[in-house]
Structures are given as C-alpha cells and as structure tokens.
Amino acid sequence: MAAVAAAQKNREMFAIKKSYSIENGYPARRRSLVDDARFETLVVKQTKQSVLDEARLRANDSSVDPEIDIEDKPAQKIDGEDDSGLTEEEVVLSNAIAEGPDAEKALQRAALILRLREGMNSLSRVLKSIEKHQGAVCHLETRPNQSDNNQLDALVKVEMTRVSLLQLIKSLRQSSSLEHCTLIGEDNISAKNPWFPRHASDLDNCNHLMTKYEPDLDMNHPGFADKEYRARPDLDMNHPGFADKEYRARRKEIAEIAFAYKYGDPIPYIQYTETETKTWGSVFNTVLELMPKHACSEYCRVFKMLQEEDIFTPDRIPQLEEMSNFLKRHTGFSLRPAAGLLTARDFLASLAFRIFQSTQYVRHKNTPYHTPEPDCIHELLGHMPLLADPSFAQFSQEIGLASLGASDAEIEKLSTVYWFTVEFGLCKESGVVKAYGAGLLSAYGELLHALSDKPELRPFEPAVTAVQPYQDQEYQPIYFVAESFDDMKDKFRRWVSAMSRPFEVRFNPHTGRVEVLDSVEKLETLVHQLNTEVLHLSNAINKMKAPSYQ
Ligand SMILES: C[C@H](O)[C@H](O)[C@H]1CNc2nc(N)[nH]c(=O)c2N1
Ligand SMILES: N[C@@H](Cc1ccc(O)cc1)C(=O)O
Ligand SMILES: [Fe+2]
Numbered sequence: 001m002a003a004v005a006a007a008q009k010n011r012e013m014f015a016i017k018k019s020y021s022i023e024n025g026y027p028a029r030r031r032s033l034v035d036d037a038r039f040e041t042l043v044v045k046q047t048k049q050s051v052l053d054e055a056r057l058r059a060n061d062s063s064v065d066p067e068i069d070i071e072d073k074p075a076q077k078i079d080g081e082d083d084s085g086l087t088e089e090e091v092v093l094s095n096a097i098a099e100g101p102d103a104e105k106a107l108q109r110a111a112l113i114l115r116l117r118e119g120m121n122s123l124s125r126v127l128k129s130i131e132k133h134q135g136a137v138c139h140l141e142t143r144p145n146q147s148d149n150n151q152l153d154a155l156v157k158v159e160m161t162r163v164s165l166l167q168l169i170k171s172l173r174q175s176s177s178l179e180h181c182t183l184i185g186e187d188n189i190s191a192k193n194p195w196f197p198r199h200a201s202d203l204d205n206c207n208h209l210m211t212k213y214e215p216d217l218d219m220n221h222p223g224f225a226d227k228e229y230r231a232r233p234d235l236d237m238n239h240p241g242f243a244d245k246e247y248r249a250r251r252k253e254i255a256e257i258a259f260a261y262k263y264g265d266p267i268p269y270i271q272y273t274e275t276e277t278k279t280w281g282s283v284f285n286t287v288l289e290l291m292p293k294h295a296c297s298e299y300c301r302v303f304k305m306l307q308e309e310d311i312f313t314p315d316r317i318p319q320l321e322e323m324s325n326f327l328k329r330h331t332g333f334s335l336r337p338a339a340g341l342l343t344a345r346d347f348l349a350s351l352a353f354r355i356f357q358s359t360q361y362v363r364h365k366n367t368p369y370h371t372p373e374p375d376c377i378h379e380l381l382g383h384m385p386l387l388a389d390p391s392f393a394q395f396s397q398e399i400g401l402a403s404l405g406a407s408d409a410e411i412e413k414l415s416t417v418y419w420f421t422v423e424f425g426l427c428k429e430s431g432v433v434k435a436y437g438a439g440l441l442s443a444y445g446e447l448l449h450a451l452s453d454k455p456e457l458r459p460f461e462p463a464v465t466a467v468q469p470y471q472d473q474e475y476q477p478i479y480f481v482a483e484s485f486d487d488m489k490d491k492f493r494r495w496v497s498a499m500s501r502p503f504e505v506r507f508n509p510h511t512g513r514v515e516v517l518d519s520v521e522k523l524e525t526l527v528h529q530l531n532t533e534v535l536h537l538s539n540a541i542n543k544m545k546a547p548s549y550q
Contacts, residue, residue: 049116079495090169090183097162108162110136114172115145115179116152122155122177129175133168135160151179196404197421199513200353201263206346207357209339238251239372240364247364254361258339267337267360267549276362281314284445285378294428294451296485297434298392302330302385318380324385327356327384331393341373344415351400352507352514356387369445372473382438383422395489396422399503402496404514410499413466419491420480426450426457427482433457436485457481462487462495 055160097104116122123142130137139157165183172181197206241247250273272280285355291300306312311326325336331354338357340345350357358379363371371378386392399422403414413521424437433451440447449455461478470476484490504517506526516521543549 001468016116019021021161036132080391090166093162093166093183097166100177104163105161107159108165109157109159110165111139111184112154112156112158112172113180113184113397114154114156115181116142116154116176117150117179119152120152123152125175125177126154126156126172129171129333129335130156130160130168131164133164133165160540171364180512188515194405197349197514200350200355203336203350203353203355204263206340206349207258207336208346209341228529231238240367244364251361255339257360258337261337263336267319267324267335269319269321270317272317275365277315279362279365279368280317280377282316283444284312284380286369287381287441287447290444290447291441294435295441296429296434297442299385299436299487300391302388304390306385319331319361320376321359321382324465325385330388331390333387333396334394344418345403345411348400348403348411348414348418351396352404353400353512354393354397356396358383370443370475376441378438380442382440382442385441386422386436386438391486391489395493397507398493398496401507402499403500403512404502404505405503406499411503414496414499416468416470417462417466417492419458419470420468421482421488424450424476424479425488426479427459427485428458428486433481436488446475450479455479459483460491462491466495535536 021275093108093110096106110252114126116126126135135158137156137158139155141155143153145151147155154265158165158168169181169183172178188483197203223317241251244335254270258271261267296305303312306318306326311318311322320335320337327333327335333354333356334359337360341358342357347357356379358376359374360376363375363377387396399418405410406414420435424438424524425435426433426438426440435441435447435450440450456478457474460481465480468478468480470478482491502539506517507515508512515522516528
C-alpha cells in the first residue's frame with residue numbers, strides 16, 4: 001500500500017521534473033522581466049519537497065542495513081542537516097527501488113563524483129567498496145581538487161543493481177575518507193535522451209508561467225501575499241491593472257480555470273462582463289477598420305470566414321471552446337487555456353501537437369490599444385486567423401517539433417525568431433509592407449507605430465534575427481520585414497531544419513504521439529506508409545489526366 005502511494009508520488013515528482021519548467025533546469029528567457037516565475041518556484045518546490053521528505057523518511061527507516069565497510073568512523077552529522085542527506089537523484093533511485101523486486105534488481109548506470117580526502121589511498125578504498133557491492137567500474141577520472149590540493153576529485157562511472165548502488169552511496173557517504181559523494185544519474189547527463197512531451201496529454205505538465213503579472217494568482221502562498229507586492233511595487237507597477245483590485249480579482253478567477261484544466265476537458269465557458277466585452281468591441285472595430293490596408297491577405301481571408309460564422313463580432317467575445325472547434329475543422333489545431341504568459345519552451349512544445357495555449361482573460365480597460373502581456377484579445381484577434389490557415393498551421397507545428405528537447409540556447413533563438421515573425425512580423429505584399437504578427441494585429445497602437453516612420457525596419461534573416469535582443473513591455477523599436485509571407489515561412493523552416501539537435505522527431509497523426517526517428521524499423525514502416533500515400537496521389541493524377549475524366 002505504502003509502496004503504491006510512493007510509486008504514485010514518484011511519478012508525480014517525475015512529472016514535475018519532466019515538465020519544461022524553470023524549476024527543473026530549463027531556464028526560460030528572462031526578457032528583462034523582474035522576478036520571473038516566482039509562483040512556479042514556490043509551488044513546485046513545495047510539492048517536490050514533500051516528495052523528497054517522504055522518500056528520505058523511507059530511506060532512513062528502510063530495512064537495508066547501511067553497513068559501513070570503508071572506514072570505521074561514521075561521518076559526523078552537522079546540526080540541522082537532513083538526516084540521510086540524500087540528493088534528489090538518490091531519492092529518485094530509492095523510489096525506483098520501491099516500485100518492486102524487478103526494479104530493485106535492474107542494472108543501473110550511474111556517475112559518482114567523489115572528493116577524496118587522502119588522495120589515492122581513499123581511491124583504492126572506494127574501488128574496493130564498489131567491488132564489494134558487485135559493481136563494475138566503467139570509467140574513472142581524477143584531478144587535484146582546485147581549492148585544496150591535498151584532496152583529489154574523482155569521477156567514477158559504475159554499473160550495478162539499484163539496491164547495491166544505494167547501499168554503496170550510503171556507505172560512501174558515511175566514510176571519513178570522503179569529503180563529498182554526489183550521484184549523477186547517467187540518463188540525466190545524456191544529451192541524446194532528454195525528456196520532452198510525447199503526447200498532448202503530457203502538456204498538463206508544460207504550462208509553466210512567467211509570473212510577473214500574476215500577483216494574485218497565488219495568494220495562498222505566504223510569500224506571495226498582497227503586502228509583499230506593496231513592499232515591492234517594482235514587480236508589476238507598470239501593469240495597467242496593478243492598482244485595480246477588481247481587475248486583479250477577476251484575473252485570479254479566470255486563472256483558476258487554467259490551473260484546473262486537464263487534457264481532454266472541454267474549455268470552460270466564461271461569462272464575460274460588459275466592461276470586458278466593450279474592450280473587445282473597441283479593439284475589434286479598430287482592427288476591422290485597419291485590416292484591409294495593413295494586414296496580410298492570409299489573415300484577412302480567415303477573418304472574413306470567422307465573421308461569416310458569427311464567431312468574430314464586435315458585441316461578443318468568442319469563447320475559446322468555439323474557436324478551438326473552428327480551428328479543428330480547418331487545420332486540426334486546438335486550444336487549451338493558459339493562465340498567463342508561458343515559458344517559451346512550454347509554449348512552443350504545445351505547437352508540436354497542433355495545440356495553442358491561450359489565455360482567457362481580457363486586458364485592462366484603460367489600455368485597449370496595447371497591453372504588455374498576452375490576453376485573449378491578443379490570442380483570438382492576433383493568432384487565431386493564421387492558425388486556421390493550413391500552411392501556417394503546418395509551419396507552426398514544425399517550430400513546435402523543432403523545440404522538443406532542444407537546448408536552452410536553441411530555445412532562446414527559436415523563441416526570438418518566433419517573436420520577430422509570428423508575434424511581430426511584417427511582410428511585403430506586392431511591394432507594400434503588411435502586418436502578419438499577432439502582437440500587431442491585436443494592438444492597434446503598435447500596428448500604427450510599426451507602419452509609421454518611427455521604428456527601424458530590417459530585412460528578415462533568421463540567423464541574424466535570432467540574436468536580436470527584445471523586450472515585451474513597450475512598442476518594438478525594430479521590426480523585421482520578410483520578402484513575402486511565404487518567403488518568411490520558407491526561410492524560417494530552412495533555418496530550423498539546420499538546428500543542431502542530435503535526433504529527428506515526427507508527429508504520428510494516427511496515435512497523436514511524437515516519435516523519435518531512431519530505428520530502421522520505424523523508418524521502414526513510415527516509408528511504407530508514405531509510399532502507399534504517394535501511390536494514391538499518383539493514381540489521382542492519372543485519373544484526372546485520363547480522357548474519360550473530362
Ligand atoms: C515562444 C515565444 O516566447 C512566444 O512569445 C510565446 C511565449 N509565451 C506565450 N504564452 C501565452 N500564453 N501566449 C503566447 O502567445 C505566448 N507567446
Ligand atoms: N502587446 C500585445 C500582447 C502581448 C504582450 C506580450 C507578449 O509576449 C505577447 C503579446 C497586445 O497588446 O495585444
Ligand atoms: Fe502571442
């Protein structure tokens with residue numbers, strides 16, 4: 001019973017670890033936001049802490065006898081220090097063991113980093129101890145310690161059963177010949193096998209916020225009470241809704257929906273207030289007026305369809321659920337509610353599954369022309385029309401796929417190019433500069449600014465654009481102009497396909513899963529499927545060419 005609960009907790013913890021969160025080693029782009037993701041840090045730490053605590057307790061009262069076989073003298077405990085001193089990796093290991101006898105005997109590769117007090121003498125004791133625990137040493141490196149030359153650092157890679165490994169670590173930790181002993185899971189240091197979402201349901205773990213603007217979302221957290229915000233007005237003083245208690249309460253209410261949302265749920269209906277609807281109406285009407293002159297043709301085409309279906313009207317804010325259904329019919333894209341600005345990694349990951357994480361709240365009534373964070377007016381008016389365009393939808397999914405398991409540096413570049421194209425891109429259409437970026441089509445203040453003579457316009461070149469710093473608080477001083485909308489997609493695509501990730505992925509539309517293309521069998525099955533499809537296509541061509549067709 002306890003083991004089952006522990007296994008469940010273990011999975012939960014893995015879920016947190018697996019999430020593309022800042023907390024879990026995926027630092028998001030800072031974008032000069034103050035105090036990004038404090039909320040996330042607090043919540044995740046708390047959850048993780050309880051998992052760790054429980055596992056530590058279990059590790060302490062486990063029946064495994066921590067025999068001390070290296071040295072007679074147990075290391076002294078420092079006051080207040082955690083009893084077992086297990087690191088996270090060790091907790092994960094001990095949890096993995098708890099899953100059952102098979103798991104216990106599973107062979108584990110692991111790397112240990114040791115600080116040896118008495119140089120080679122200590123090393124030979126360590127090696128003996130590994131041998132005694134039936135472990136095999138696969139790799140060994142040493143170097144003099146940088147701060148204390150009498151000590152030696154060693155990296156030892158071993159292979160042994162999980163149970164023995166845990167016992168070995170316990171005994172090493174108690175040995176006085178070692179200053180430190182740290183376990184690094186081999187899997188974690190393998191760049192070839194990083195975790196990323198494989199199915200749309202995994203996105204339940206990929207919705208971490210950059211929370212500068214969500215002071216009230218987490219009122220239950222003592223560190224995030226109102227007073228702290230008053231003490232630190234710098235955190236969100238610039239936000240138009242900062243001083244508006246009512247607005248903040250409303251934001252909290254809508255954010256709760258996104259927090260509670262799980263894959264497969266219908267998106268809850270929001271009864272928008274009169275004020276919110278008025279804000280939508282004034283942005284909608286202004287965009288409608290500017291659109292024929294300033295928006296790209298792909299945007300205008302879908303906009304009209306949305307009007308014809310009565311989804312786009314000035315007197316009603318479209319519900320995310322109906323918009324999601326509209327997208328599904330046209331490109332297979334769908335929506336899931338997000339509580340605010342997501343980290344680039346989490347946001348991009350969802351695109352791999354043709355899912356767009358959309359906010360559901362409305363900007364503050366005082367700033368309809370521009371707001372410093374995405375709101376549903378931005379998502380609906382800015383992003384939705386193009387996501388219903390088949391070629392743009394495919395392009396978006398490719399960006400998403402390219403982001404899965406990419407390095408932090410790559411995500412940074414990818415999201416920068418995304419920023420200057422999908423969010424703020426301009427393109428030429430018969431020689432005239434038009435807007436296709438969602439942040440322009442949802443913010444008429446910035447749209448007019450972008451097309452005025454104030455900002456600097458540069459030609460879009462992915463490799464150059466990718467390293468251009470930007471901020472999201474005010475109008476952009478620089479925009480990139482593509483030769484055409486199609487040219488932008490082509491260039492972006494080509495640049496993405498040259499990214500350095502050491503594996504290729506593919507979205508399997510039948511299973512809805514992302515597969516890593518890493519075996520001949522998988523590729524053969526795929527080639528077979530594609531051949532069948534190509535056969536159908538050539539048959540269709542032949543039939544149309546046949547005289548009887550006319
Ligand atoms: C990928 C890139 O950083 C992009 O600007 C993302 C970031 N997070 C987001 N989060 C939400 N909710 N909506 C968005 O449009 C975006 N855009
Ligand atoms: N500035 C956009 C909203 C937005 C803000 C920040 C972002 O990162 C994205 C979009 C608008 O007013 O519609
Ligand atoms: Fe956006």
